Amino acid sequence: MTMLSGQAAIVTGAGGAIGRATARLLARQGAWVLCADRNADTAARTADAILAAGGHALSVKADITDEAEVAAMVAAAVAAFGALGVLVNNAGGSSRRDVDIASMDAAVWDRTMALNARGTMLCCKHALLQMLAQGAGAIVNISSGAATAGQLSMPAYAASKSAVLALTRAIATQHGREGIRCNAITPGLILHENLAPHYPEAHVRIDAANILSPRQGTVDDIANAVLFLASEMSAFVNGHVLPVDGGLFAHTPTYAQTLELGLDSLSLRN
Template sequence: MLNFTNKVAVVTGGASGIGRATVKTLASLEANVVIADIDEKNAGTLIDECADLPGKVVFCSTDILHEEQIANMISHALSSFGRIDILHNNAGVPRSRAPDCEITDMTVEWWHRTIDAHLTSAMLGCKYALPHMITNGGGVIVNTSSSAAADATVDLPAYSSAKAGLHQLTREVAATYGRDNVRCNAVVPGLVLTERGRATLPAEQIKLFAAQTPLPYLAEAQDIANVVVFLASDASRMINGECLRAEGGMMIKLPYWESKLKASRGPSFSRKAYRDTRPAKSAG
């Protein structure tokens, strides 16, 4: 069910983070992959790392803020491999290129730049990939969203609005092109400990996310890539138009869940101490 032999995938933002992990996983499963990114150096390193994998990996310089470059990445896949079966709309733009802030400080330019980076780019990826998928008899589109799509972020209104729009775009594509054998879904991460995230996020912010996640760990890029690959595979053939959360259950609980745990298990309760004092399970 995870057989990608002769399948061709395009992964935007494929040179780092979630995209990088997705590229390596797909190539290890015999898919041929186009890395669509502006980071040629990291893409080159990744191609070298994939050299011994069964799938072939190539690079296409792509800035998702420019429509003609998105069109070109699809053409690059066709010229390199003759088809496109999987599109992972994963790339985003850092706040240095697409500033975001509270509404009272927002400029129209910043708003449009962020919407273009995180929503319009995905629409354009779909626009140029869909005709070829339909001609080939089908395909799969997986969009990278965010838990910010459904819950307020306080200081990221443009980003969260773009991701909310991405959910509706996912459903529109799924409903419109499902009869053409094209599925479209979104993966919805929370905080992901990518290399850039580890380098740029303050330690206190990482601790806050960790404290609000029921699981005793935060996501790594590979965790999200595994979900993307599942959604791109025949193992998920009946999943269409879904926005699948992969954030460790961070948003499933009431805001006072930790206090209730302490109330039920004693005022000195901590999750680590609770785990450490539980009796070991019998091997039988």
């Protein structure tokens, strides 16, 4: 018995690194997966990989900032699978020009909010219409650790991902009694083939010094958490935010510097 036998799922941004790993895991666990992305080719590649592995999938081009495309995406899933049990709101991203509020180009702010906040809301809205009619459904929103603490860059991204957390709690509160669960994941740094080439080595080292796990996070770490929140294993979990960040936000901000000084420098240990 697999964890999502017979469930119909949509994964947005399924052509990207985390989305692809998530779509493939949900399919391995028995879900019928609609792979959606604004990039039709990468969405199709993910669906093809699922089919090649013996799973059930199809792909659609869907830009989550376009309400008509979002409505068509949900309609395509329902037409193909007959229902919609799971929505994974994974599509999202940031701008290199999202640096500082004092120099913020309002167009960069608007595009970031349109993608991460408004786009996620639109997907929730159209999925909810179907899920409420069914009386059941699980929504998993991919936010970011950037939503949980101040950062030296990407304020628009952080605000948009904070909006995703507020949206998550609002949906759980408004529709929990109608059988809807809505939870969020706040990933830490997940270096993958799309991100690693652009990510400065010095910042990889800073991340490694501040996480509590002895290794970096992977796309599979996020996919596994999505599977848990999408499945009946989390049936009594609603409106929750699950950090999947190797413990980055679990400790005092002085953790890395204290380790560098050495534990013997702590008076209580002497």
